[in-house]
Amino acid sequence: MKTVILLCGLLCDEVVWEYQAQALRAEYDVRILKFVEQDSMEAMAAHVLRHAPERFALAGHSMGGRVALELMRRAGPRVERLALLDTGFEGPAADEASRRAVLVEQAQREGIDAVAAAWGLPMLAPGHRSNPALVRAMFDMVGRMSGGIYAAQTRALLGRPDATEVLTNIACPTLVLCGMEDGWSPPERHRRMAELIPRASLRLIDDCGHMSMMEQPVAVLAALRDWLALEDAHA
Known part of the structure; x- marks a missing residue:
């Protein structure tokens, strides 16, 4: 059974992924990871790797998407497919x-x-x-x-590196998803991410803000199912 690892965002726990995880567990080994003991992107990525098999699918929401990109920097070949939801890739802004x-x-x-x-x-x-x-x-x-x-x-987020180069080097099938009304990490940022990633598909969800998995659970589940059905680049 393939493993799917779902990464939680800032101030989020397993509940944020609950709808999608319950549905996907019929077909996949689904593991949800939150970050309540780490204060750097490096430590968060290491936490994921400690709980991951040799090969896995990886989805990250918000801060979890930033962690996913740090993991791609460190162990990209282990990731069969990647999903980035309502997140970003730039370093911290000046203010x-x-x-x-x-x-x-x-x-x-x-x-x-x-x-x-x-x-x-x-x-x-x-x-x-x-x-x-x-x-x-x-x-x-x-x-x-x-x-x-x-x-x-917050310390981890403020210490994050710019991940532009990481995006351009992603080799696996990648879903980039965003709520159309996400005011924190807007659709235009996700369009740019999808343009930078060689094998990306962009999914914009109507009537949806930053908490896409909770706001539009059915639409996000459908996008994840499509993503998991994509051909494995390493097969």
Whole structure:
């Protein structure tokens, strides 16, 4: 049975992939990895490799996509296919540290629940911010984290290298997916990523923000099934 590893993003845990993982487990060995003890991209990539077989399919969402690119830098030949969801590839922007620090400091000072709305609601498409079940699932997920975890994950993001060269060297079939209303990591960035990756397919999901797997679970599952059915470049 082929292994599919799903990487969680900032302040996310297994719940973010729950719908897709449950469906795919009928056919694949699905493993979801979160990052609550690491504070660098290098440590996060090493964490993935410790839990991975020799060959596997890899999908990363948001920060998890950044981790996936770091893993491609370090162990690309082990990855049979790659999926990058609502993520990015550039290094940190000049003002990124100061912008991120506001919420991190609040979370450490007042507790992680204090930033759930300020961080979580903008991640959703505007039309989904009034969906009580979705919003509660988001807030509960954030609440399972802590100010310390948030700070460590933010340090990892701020220390990330530019991955442009990594994209141009990816040899395996690659899915690039983004919500059309993702204001955090917009579609244009994903179009650029797809242009840089030699064997990329681009999937833009309507009525969807940054949390694509939770906002449009059926559409994302369909995209993942198509991706997993692509010919293996190493076969």
